[in-house]
Amino acid sequence: MERKLEREERLKKMNEVERATEQKKLDEMKRKHNDHPKVHHPGSKDQLEDVWEEQDGMDRKDFDPKTFFYLHDVNGDGVLDEKEVESLFELELDKLYRQHKDIDEGDMLRRIEEMNRMREHLVKEVDTNGDRMISLEEFIVSRNQDGFLDDKGWEDLEDEEQFSDEEYEKFQKEYHDKHKVNILCSHSWISCQYLLHAIAAIYS
Template sequence: MYALPDQMVRSKALARCGLVLLSLWLCIQSVPISVDKTKEKPKEEELEPPESTDTGLHYDRYLREVIEYLEKDPHFREKLKNANMDDIKQGKLSKELNFVQHNFRTKLDELKREEMNRLRMLIKAKHDVQEGNVDHQALLKQFEHLNHLNPHTFEVDDLDRLIRSATNDLENFDKERHDEFKRYEMMKEHERRERLRNLSEEDRKREEQHYEEMKQKHANHPKVNHPGSEDQLKEVWQEADGLDPQDFDPKTFFKMHDSNGDGFFDESELEALFTKELEKVYNPENEEDDMVEMEEERLRMREHVMNEVDTNKDRLVSLSEFMAATKKAEFHEKDQWEVS
C-alpha cells in the first residue's frame, strides 16, 4: 500500500506550520525587552520557554542558530523589530549585517563553516553509496541557502540567500503537500483498479457496489461550518472549551487558543481549531473515512482562513487581524463548508 510521509498525516504540519523564519523575526517586537526585576520569579520557579516548532527545512538547525546570534546584536535586533515583509524579501534587512558586532560576526562565520562541512559530509556519504564520480563543487550548488564559493565567512549574501531560500521553501511547502496528496490519491485509485482487474466478474460487481456504498456513507455527514466563521468558533467555544455560546467573546477566544501565548495564531494553532469540524466527517474507526484526506481538508481550511484573515501575509494571525475579521459580514454567514 502506498503511504505518505509522516509530515502528511500529522495534524500539525510543519512551517510548518509553526513560526516560519520571517514570522519569527517579525514577532520579536511582541517580546518585552525590559523586565521588571521586582516581578522576577526565583530561578527554581522559572518555566522553561516553549520549544519552537521545527520548520521542516533541511537546514533548520543552521537557520535557527543564525537567527539566535543575530537577535543578540542590539543594532540588528532593533532593525528586526521595525522590519516589514517587503524590506526582508527585497534584501534590505540583509545589508544590516554590516553593522553587526564583530564577536557575533565571528560566530556566524563559524556557523557557516560548520554548515559547509555538514553539506560536504552529506555529499561524500552519497558519493560513497553510489561509488561513482561526483563533482562535489557542482553538488554544493543545490544548497542555495548559503554561498558555497566563499566557505569561510558569513557575509551579506549568505544572509540574503538564507532569507530568500527559507521564504521560498516555506511558501511552497503547502503546494508540495497538495501535490503529495494528489499522488497519494492517484496511487490509491490505481491500486483499487488493479485489485478489481484481478477479480471475477461477480466479485468485481460486489466490490464496486461496496465502494459506492462507502462513498455515499462518507458523504452523509453533519453540516460542516465554514472555517473561521462565527458558528465554527462558537462550536469550539462550546464543545472544546465547555463554555456557553451565548457568552462567546472573540478576544477571550483568541487568548484561550493562542497556546504559546505569543499574541498570534500560527498555522498549527489555527489547524487545531478545525478538529471538531473534521470529526463530523472523519472517524479513524470507519472504513469509508481516510485520515490522509482529513489532513488535506485541514490544510484547505487553514489556507482559507489565512487568505481571509492574514492581511499582511506573514503567515500569522495577530489579535488585531482576528478581531477585524470578526467584524466582517462574512464572519456571521451561515453557509456550509463543502468538503472536497
C-alpha cells in the same frame, strides 16, 4: 487524483463479480462518509462558537472573540500559528472522519489533507500581511467580513473535484508513463537512466 486513478486501476484488474462487489463496497463507504452533520465554513460565527462551547467548555451566549483568541494562542506569542489554527477544526473534522468505526489509514490521511485545506482557506481569508499567522487584530477584523455571519458550509474532498478533466487526463498519462519506466528499470539500470532523462525532458 492519485487516489481516484488507483481506485480505477484496481477495478480494471478485477473480474465482473469482484468489480461489482468492490464497487458496492466503495458506494457504501461513500454513503457513510456523506452521512454527517453540516460542516461549518472555517472561521464562520457558527464554527467558532461551536469550538467555544464544545471544545473550550464556555457558554455559547458569552462568546467573546478576544478571550477566544487568547485561549487558542497556546504559546502566548500574540498570534495563532499554523498548529494553533489547525486545532480550531477538530470538531468539523470529527464530523467527516469519525462517524463510523471502520476508519482506515486512508481516512486518516484524508483527515490530514482536509485539515490542511481548512487551514489554508482560513489563513487566506484572514491573514492580511502574508506572514501565514493570524494576529488578534486580523482575527477581530475578520468578524466584520461577509463570510463570518454567512456560513456557506464546506465541501470536503469527496464533495468537491479538486481538478479538471484535462488535469486528470494529463496526470493519467504521466502516471502510466512513469509506471512503464519502473517496469523497464527493473530489467536494465542503464536503460532506466536514459528513460528517466527522456521523461523529465518531456514534462519539463
